[in-house]
Amino acid sequence: MARLYESRKRILVTGGAGFVGSHLIDRLLEQGHEVLCVDNLFTGAKRNIEHLHNHSRLEFMRHDVCFPLYVEIDEIYNLACPASPVHYQHDPVQTTKTSVIGAINMLGLAKRVKAKIFQASTSEVYGDPSVHPQPESYWGNVNPIGIRSCYDEGKRCAETLFFDYHRQHKVEIKVARIFNTYGPRMHPADGRVVSNFIVQALKGDPITIYGEGKQTRSFCYVDDLVEGFLRLMDTGPDVTGPINIGNPVEFTMIELAQEVLSLTGSKSELVYLPLPQDDPTQRKPDISKAKQFLNNWEPNVPLREGLKHTIDYFRNVR
Numbered sequence: 001m002a003r004l005y006e007s008r009k010r011i012l013v014t015g016g017a018g019f020v021g022s023h024l025i026d027r028l029l030e031q032g033h034e035v036l037c038v039d040n041l042f043t044g045a046k047r048n049i050e051h052l053h054n055h056s057r058l059e060f061m062r063h064d065v066c067f068p069l070y071v072e073i074d075e076i077y078n079l080a081c082p083a084s085p086v087h088y089q090h091d092p093v094q095t096t097k098t099s100v101i102g103a104i105n106m107l108g109l110a111k112r113v114k115a116k117i118f119q120a121s122t123s124e125v126y127g128d129p130s131v132h133p134q135p136e137s138y139w140g141n142v143n144p145i146g147i148r149s150c151y152d153e154g155k156r157c158a159e160t161l162f163f164d165y166h167r168q169h170k171v172e173i174k175v176a177r178i179f180n181t182y183g184p185r186m187h188p189a190d191g192r193v194v195s196n197f198i199v200q201a202l203k204g205d206p207i208t209i210y211g212e213g214k215q216t217r218s219f220c221y222v223d224d225l226v227e228g229f230l231r232l233m234d235t236g237p238d239v240t241g242p243i244n245i246g247n248p249v250e251f252t253m254i255e256l257a258q259e260v261l262s263l264t265g266s267k268s269e270l271v272y273l274p275l276p277q278d279d280p281t282q283r284k285p286d287i288s289k290a291k292q293f294l295n296n297w298e299p300n301v302p303l304r305e306g307l308k309h310t311i312d313y314f315r316n317v318r
């Protein structure tokens with residue numbers, strides 16, 4: 001018993017009622033840790049952690065990370081931030097505040113209690129990339145004043161803060177650059193391409209392709225992503241990142257639509273709508289660093305298989 005308690009950590013997950021955060025909490029609880037889930041429920045929902053209701057090692061706190069938080073914990077996963085363009089553009093000022101002020105508060109907390117802190121950064125720091133695939137050494141091509149900037153620049157500034165707290169205050173940091181991720185518990189109305197296409201296909205509504213549908217993305221199944229998070233948190237203090245975590249298999253949006261149609265058996269037609277401003281034309285992670293530092297980590301779940309699980313989820317939540 002003593003050994004169990006020695007290895008049990010008190011772990012704070014901000015944004016824990018969201019899509020990715022709720023899967024991370026499942027894994028942390030399975031490993032025997034105590035979890036404090038902090039979320040303001042802006043895009044997340046208690047429904048995502050409802051199956052853990054009354055779990056003795058999970059505590060939920062409704063709180064906005066833009067305000068200070070005084071708790072005693074051993075590790076922090078900082079995921080709080082709306083992730084879909086529709087949501088982060090709904091209140092762009094709040095989006096930047098969440099990334100920047102949220103990072104300052106969580107880093108201040110990590111500094112005070114000497115906790116290791118993980119940051120959910122994003123492939124959006126590369127903007128509309130002119131280098132393909134994107135290695136971590138690429139500095140990006142980001143519009144500082146466009147409609148995506150609140151998210152992109154907020155996350156870039158958060159990375160700056162993480163590295164300055166590391167250099168200046170010796171805080172142990174782990175920065176992951178996450179590429180497009182999908183799976184059960186995505187919000188059906190969050191406007192991201194995978195959830196949109198599945199919901200449209202299941203309803204028999206037209207599949208909305210933005211632009212010509214030739215833009216590419218690389219989709220990672222959520223279980224593979226979370227495995228990468230845990231391995232990054234487990235690395236020694238010299239491994240700070242940033243490290244790309246994503247699936248390097250690239251698809252066009254047309255190809256994605258065809259997969260969804262074939263798996264759902266839907267007869268939905270494809271409709272073409274205007275491409276949103278600053279929409280990146282291509283995106284694919286170079287995951288050599290992840291393989292090198294995260295014990296040969298690479299995604300295991302092919303798109304088709306991950307889509308099947310996600311479609312099953314959406315069939316039941318509608």
Ligand code: NAD
Nearest residue numbers: 015017018019020040041042043044064065080081083181
């Ligand atoms: P999500 O919107 O489902 O989850 C974000 C969670 O953060 C929600 O529960 C929301 O209520 C909460 N939140 C937002 N603002 C908050 C605030 N001010 N205080 C407290 N809680 C707040 O999104 P997700 O897909 O689960 O993304 C999780 C993290 O991963 C985000 O930081 C996102 O930027 C990052 N990320 C996700 C992807 C992806 O494809 N899913 C890609 C790159 C990066």
Ligand code: UDP
Nearest residue numbers: 067068069070071104105106108109111112
């Ligand atoms: N902070 C927090 N919880 C803590 C410690 C700090 O929320 O346990 C917040 C605090 O409100 C501060 C921020 O983190 O605004 C940054 O803390 P830091 O100690 O780096 O800066 P300072 O307090 O000196 O401004």
Ligand code: UDP
Nearest residue numbers: 085191192193194196208209210215253279
């Ligand atoms: N997209 C689309 N139809 C939709 C939603 C999105 O064609 O209904 C496109 C979008 O323009 C982008 C890609 O799919 O090129 C991925 O969009 P998403 O919002 O999922 O993620 P991000 O743009 O942040 O990578």
